[in-house]
Amino acid sequence: MTSAAPTRAIDELARRPAWPAVVRSTAVIVVLLTGFALALRALDEFPGRATGVARGVRRVDSMPALERHLSRSMPIPAYFPDTLTWPPHTLLLFGGTSASMSFGHRQTGTTWLIVAIGFGTASVAPQVLPPATPLQTESTVVRRAAATVDRLLDRDGVIWYQLTWHELGTTRMVRYRGTLDDAMLIASSIDERGR
C-alpha cells in the first residue's frame, strides 16, 4: 500500500506532457495557421485583381442576370440622355446588398453615368463604385425625399455629380459626368415600379 502511491504519482507525472513541448507545439500551429490564413487571403484576392474589381465584387453579364442574383428589379431611369448607350456596359454586385450599372458615352465609350442601389444598408457599398474624392456636399430633394448632392473628382481629374437618397428601404445613387440639371432629371425619373 505504501509503495503503490508514489509509483502511481510517478506514472501520472510521466503521462503529463512536458510544458516546453506543449508551448513549442502551440507556437508551431499558430505560425502554420497564420501562414495558411495569409495564403488563403492572397488566393481570394486573385479573382478580383484578374477581373479588375474589388474583392468580393461580382461582375455579371446582363440586367436579367443581375436581377436574378438580387432576386428583385433594378430601378432604372425613365429619363435617359440620347448621348448614353443602352444597355449598361458594366454591372457589378457586392455581397447581395449593393449593385451598380455603368453606362458609356455614345461617342467616346467612356463611363458617363452610374446608377447604384444598396438594399437594407445606409449607403451603397464603395466596392461597386469607382474611387473618387468628394469636393463639396449639399442637401437637396429627390423624388420628395431628402438627398445629398456631391461634387466628386475622379482619378482622371474629371468632375462628377452624385445624388444619394433613400427610398422604399433602399439607398439610391446617381453619379453623372454631365451637368447637375441632367443628373437631377435622371435621379428624379428613377423608378422600378413601372417596369
Place this chain on the structure above:
Amino acid sequence: MLDTAGLVILHGCIAALLVEALLRVWRVQAPGERLALRWLALVAPLVVPAVFHFLVPARSAEAFGTDRALFAGDHWNQLALGEAGAASIATVALVAVGALLYLRDTIPFLDDRIRGLGEGDIVSGHPALARVTTLLAGLEQVVGSPRMAVVLLDRQAPVLLCSGVDRPTLVISTGTLSRLRDDELRAALAHELAHAARRDPLMGWLLMVVRTLAFFSPAAQVVARQVVQEVEYRADMVVARLGYSAALGRAIAILSETAESESDLVPARPAGGFPRTLLARAERVAVANRCERVLSQGELSVQPGLATVRVGLAAVGLATLLFFVV
C-alpha cells in the same frame, strides 16, 4: 448542391494540407497520434460545415464571404468561362476526380467481397495449419489480441489478411507459408494479430462509410488511403516492439515480389492506366519506404500526453481556419 460539394472539397484540401504540414513540422512518429490527425483531416471537412451551418447561420450569408471570410470559393466565379464560373467548373472537375478515385478503390474491394475469399480453396486438416496455429498461440498473448480463427487457402499466390469485425479471422494461403521462413511468418502473423487487437477490420468498414459519404472529394479519397497506411504503420510498430522488425521487412519484400499477392503487408498497387514502368516504380518505392519505416522504428520516442494535446490543438486550429473559409 454544387456549392456544398465545392465547400467540402475545399475544406478537405485545406485539412489534408494542414495535417500533412503538422505531421512534418511536429515530426509526429507515434502511430496513434498520426492516425488521429489523419482521421481529423478526413472527418472535419464533412462535419465542420454542417455544424457551423446550424450554430452560426450568419456564416452562410453572402455578406460573410465578402466581409469576414479569408477565402470564399464563390469569389472565383468572377473568373467566368462562358456562362460558368471558374469555381463551378473546378468543382465539377474535382467531383469527377474524387468519384474516379473512390471507384478505383471500391470496385476491387466490392469485387473481393462478392467473390468471397474463394471458399472452394479453403482446406482443413492441412499439415501447414499446425505451423500457423503454433506460432499464433505463442503470439496472441504477447500482442494482446483475441483468439483468431484461421482460414487456410490452398493457393500458390500469397494471401495474408486479417478480416472479421466480430470474430477476427486470419486468412492465409499455402503460397504464403511456402515463401516465408518461421521468423518471417512470426513477424507477419504478429502484424495481423496487431490488427485484430485494435479491431482494425471494423475501422476499415468505418473508413469505407466515410469514403462513400465523401466520394466526390479527391482530398478525402487521398486522406483515406493515408489512414490505411497509418493503420499499417501502427501494426508494424507492434511488431517492431517485439523485436521482429528485420523479419517483417523481409516478409514485406518477399510477399511484394508476387504480383497476385493479397495482403495488407503489400503496399497497395496503383490501378491500371498508368504506364507500366511508372506502376512498377511506384510499387518498388512503396515497398522500400515500408521496409525502411519498419526497420527504423526502434528509434521511435513517444512523449506521453503530448499527443492528446497536439491532436486537440490541431482540431481547434483546423475548425477555426475552416470557419473563415466559405
